Amino acid sequence: MRIAVLRPQVPFARGGAEIFTDELVDELRARGHEADLVSVPFKWYPGTRVLTQAFLWRMLDLEEADGGRIDIVIGTKFPSYVVRHPEKRVWLVHQFRQAYELDGTDLGQFGSSPEDRALRRQVQDLDRIALGEATRLFATSANVAGRLERSIGLHAEVLPHPPQALPYRTAPSQGFVLSASRLDRAKRIDLLLEAAATQPGFDVVVASDGPDRERLEAVARDRGLDGRVRFEGRVSAERLAELYATCSSVFYAPVDEDFGMGPYEAFLSGKPVITTTDAGGPLDVVHDRRTGLVVAPEAAAIGKAAAWLREHDDEAAALGTAGKALADEVTWDRAIARLLS
Amino acid sequence: MKVAYFSPVPPEASGIADYSALLLPALREHVDVEVVKRGAKRPPRGVDLAVYHIGNNPEAHGWILDALRRTPGLVVLHDFVLHHLVAGVTIGRRDGHGYLDAMEREHGVVGRLLAHGVLDKRLPPLWEARPEDFPLTGEVLSLANGLIVHSHFVEERARGAGFEGPLARVPHPAWPVPDLPSADIAGGPLFGAFGNVNQSKRVPQLLEAFARVRDDHPDARLLLVGATSPGFDLDRRLQRLGLGGDGIVREGFVDERRLWALMAACDVHVSLRSPTMGETSGTAIRALSLGKPLVVSDVGWFAELPEGVALRVAVGAQEIDDLTAALRLLAERPDARAAMGVAARHLATTEHDLSRVAAGQAAAFERVAGGPAVADAVLREVSEAAGAVGIGAGSAEASEIARRLSEVDLGD
Numbered sequence A: 001m002r003i004a005v006l007r008p009q010v011p012f013a014r015g016g017a018e019i020f021t022d023e024l025v026d027e028l029r030a031r032g033h034e035a036d037l038v039s040v041p042f043k044w045y046p047g048t049r050v051l052t053q054a055f056l057w058r059m060l061d062l063e064e065a066d067g068g069r070i071d072i073v074i075g076t077k078f079p080s081y082v083v084r085h086p087e088k089r090v091w092l093v094h095q096f097r098q099a100y101e102l103d104g105t106d107l108g109q110f111g112s113s114p115e116d117r118a119l120r121r122q123v124q125d126l127d128r129i130a131l132g133e134a135t136r137l138f139a140t141s142a143n144v145a146g147r148l149e150r151s152i153g154l155h156a157e158v159l160p161h162p163p164q165a166l167p168y169r170t171a172p173s174q175g176f177v178l179s180a181s182r183l184d185r186a187k188r189i190d191l192l193l194e195a196a197a198t199q200p201g202f203d204v205v206v207a208s209d210g211p212d213r214e215r216l217e218a219v220a221r222d223r224g225l226d227g228r229v230r231f232e233g234r235v236s237a238e239r240l241a242e243l244y245a246t247c248s249s250v251f252y253a254p255v256d257e258d259f260g261m262g263p264y265e266a267f268l269s270g271k272p273v274i275t276t277t278d279a280g281g282p283l284d285v286v287h288d289r290r291t292g293l294v295v296a297p298e299a300a301a302i303g304k305a306a307a308w309l310r311e312h313d314d315e316a317a318a319l320g321t322a323g324k325a326l327a328d329e330v331t332w333d334r335a336i337a338r339l340l341s
Numbered sequence B: 001m002k003v004a005y006f007s008p009v010p011p012e013a014s015g016i017a018d019y020s021a022l023l024l025p026a027l028r029e030h031v032d033v034e035v036v037k038r039g040a041k042r043p044p045r046g047v048d049l050a051v052y053h054i055g056n057n058p059e060a061h062g063w064i065l066d067a068l069r070r071t072p073g074l075v076v077l078h079d080f081v082l083h084h085l086v087a088g089v090t091i092g093r094r095d096g097h098g099y100l101d102a103m104e105r106e107h108g109v110v111g112r113l114l115a116h117g118v119l120d121k122r123l124p125p126l127w128e129a130r131p132e133d134f135p136l137t138g139e140v141l142s143l144a145n146g147l148i149v150h151s152h153f154v155e156e157r158a159r160g161a162g163f164e165g166p167l168a169r170v171p172h173p174a175w176p177v178p179d180l181p182s183a184d185i186a187g188g189p190l191f192g193a194f195g196n197v198n199q200s201k202r203v204p205q206l207l208e209a210f211a212r213v214r215d216d217h218p219d220a221r222l223l224l225v226g227a228t229s230p231g232f233d234l235d236r237r238l239q240r241l242g243l244g245g246d247g248i249v250r251e252g253f254v255d256e257r258r259l260w261a262l263m264a265a266c267d268v269h270v271s272l273r274s275p276t277m278g279e280t281s282g283t284a285i286r287a288l289s290l291g292k293p294l295v296v297s298d299v300g301w302f303a304e305l306p307e308g309v310a311l312r313v314a315v316g317a318q319e320i321d322d323l324t325a326a327l328r329l330l331a332e333r334p335d336a337r338a339a340m341g342v343a344a345r346h347l348a349t350t351e352h353d354l355s356r357v358a359a360g361q362a363a364a365f366e367r368v369a370g371g372p373a374v375a376d377a378v379l380r381e382v383s384e385a386a387g388a389v390g391i392g393a394g395s396a397e398a399s400e401i402a403r404r405l406s407e408v409d410l411g412d
Helices: A016-030 A049-059 A115-130 A142-152 A191-199 A211-224 A237-246 A262-268 A301-312 A313-329 A333-339 B014-029 B056-068 B083-093 B096-119 B138-143 B152-160 B203-216 B234-239 B254-266 B284-292 B298-303 B319-332 B334-350 B354-389 B396-407
Strands: A001-007 A032-041 A072-077 A088-094 A137-138 A176-179 A202-206 A229-231 A249-252 A273-276 A292-295 B002-006 B032-035 B049-053 B073-077 B144-149 B166-171 B192-196 B221-225 B248-251 B268-271 B294-298 B308-311
Touching: A001 A016, A016 A032, A016 A072, A016 A088, A016 A333, A032 A049, A049 A115, A049 A237, A049 B354, A049 B396, A088 A142, A115 A142, A115 B354, A137 A142, A137 A333, A176 A191, A176 A237, A191 A202, A191 A211, A211 A229, A229 B294, A237 A262, A249 A262, A249 A301, A262 A273, A262 A313, A273 A301, A292 A301, A292 A313, A301 A313, B002 B056, B014 B032, B014 B049, B014 B056, B014 B284, B014 B354, B049 B354, B056 B083, B056 B138, B073 B354, B083 B096, B096 B138, B138 B334, B144 B152, B144 B354, B152 B166, B152 B298, B166 B354, B192 B203, B192 B248, B192 B254, B203 B234, B203 B319, B248 B396, B268 B284, B268 B298, B268 B319, B284 B294, B284 B334, B294 B298, B294 B319, B294 B396, B298 B308, B308 B319, B319 B334, B354 B396
Parallel strands: A001 A032, A001 A072, A072 A088, A088 A137, A176 A202, A176 A249, A202 A229, A249 A273, A273 A292, B002 B032, B002 B049, B049 B073, B073 B144, B144 B166, B192 B221, B192 B268, B221 B248, B268 B294, B294 B308
Antiparallel strands: none
């Protein structure tokens, strides 16, 4: 089949959704499909730009390309699914969260003016129409599906996807806690830094980059964590796999996350995950004392969990092994079979 | 966002006053609401939106219609048929010409002639005889820049009447059940009918059906609560049907506490209506909160109650037979009553959940208050971009852009 995978692109930014869609195209091709990525730049501010940029997708004609029919389009995150196509499937990574659960928080975008309030509602209406057109609607996690149902009343089937392809392996712990989440506020890396400040029993490696890096480095300095926290920036696949393999645990505690590949990557490396009770999507697979530790979103609780895992190698390995059994179940073969069924 | 709220409120005795008393605290969790004093002609300064609660009762809503005429805004349309309201603010204010004009505006010359007949007392009042044929909703719809309705029934009629603005269907909120003991009234089972005792509540049909049911269920009782409408001879009807004695329990108008106590005592609630003005029944909503099975007329909002919650009885030739069958079924099947009660309660706590209803209303407020500015800004940017690449107004490309915008509700 000819399949177009749709992805909005924020120029110069790359995160989980970009990795996911790249791999989806590769995996579709590996199964004999003619697949390609269709990407349109996205900027969501100021004012109504969020709608006019979304509308660009509506003007695309993806029913055929280069004289050949496109059999299926697969929308992923807002606003790629605004596209029109008789066989539009959506594998929802997330909606425009500023218009939903982030509204009214520090991470929100819309103010209290009537225009901003109406703009937010218009984004919701756009979602209701565009997602309602989908012939099949999947969500990457129960959290994403739940938000969709609560916000606009649409039901999505939960379909997790495998994490990025890395040379995963398991090796003895070198005692550090790894964070590989993109450095932005929503990922709450500062909680881990504060935890390290309260608990001397572990070091931290941060293997990623992002707009919050400078602030986080300042937090580490201010807390006297020099020598205990290492910011490695974005690292190669080989290096990332090595860090996963040799850490004692992986910290992954964003606010109400959509899905998050972090836990799956940790599990495939046989490592337990520390997350928080308000993390959202990760809680689909991080189960307290079964595949990791789920604690209150407080530095002291996170510090205690990290120290405990560092001091209990056998128990940590058992949690990681249980997580690996879960992660092994999530394969591209299964996911693509459902997606195209 | 600040909203001016035009509605009857307690202590005014009206169903919509009760509705607003229930809704306002929940609504204030979403928007800044200023309740406008009765009689005010305009919304206070500094509000972003005026919200007008319009129902068919001229006493309760005449002043609100007056204010709407001065300052258009969002209308919460509680009844689709507004003939009684329009008659009240025209004939009731000695403005016969206003009534003639209203009838002509919506029903042409025939309407004007009929209105003359009413004014000359050659025809019975249309608001009593044929209100559903002459709803007189047009003026309110033309003044509304947004609409909230409670039912598909009203939504369809508003659209059918040509209303093209934003419309939200937000169900009537359900009351929490007060912590009160049930009234001590027994029955095997006890049927209850609440509201004015008259023809439009189908009381004659109910009495006939109940009399038949009582022939084989002598312990069944019917609780009739509400004032008897003028001209409705209840006693004579009861006598003719042999329903004297203890088969009927009668209470007149009761206060809210007594209402809940009486409703709680019933095994089955009967809520019949014809004609309907498109209203939602506050007592039927209370029955849902209490988890009581319902028997309703198959009209208007009542017909939209799920089958598992209410047995629906068509109005017409078979009405008494069907009503008898429904009452018999519920008299003989306590298991069905229980299952319907559970479904009723579920409906009250989901679709009619107060916080959900308030959120739905607030969303509608936001869409109406800021929506036009958003639509203008989107259209401006899209048309500027189109113009910059040479797509002119009226071209095929411009038509396609307009069509795509309309598909996703971003413009016409």
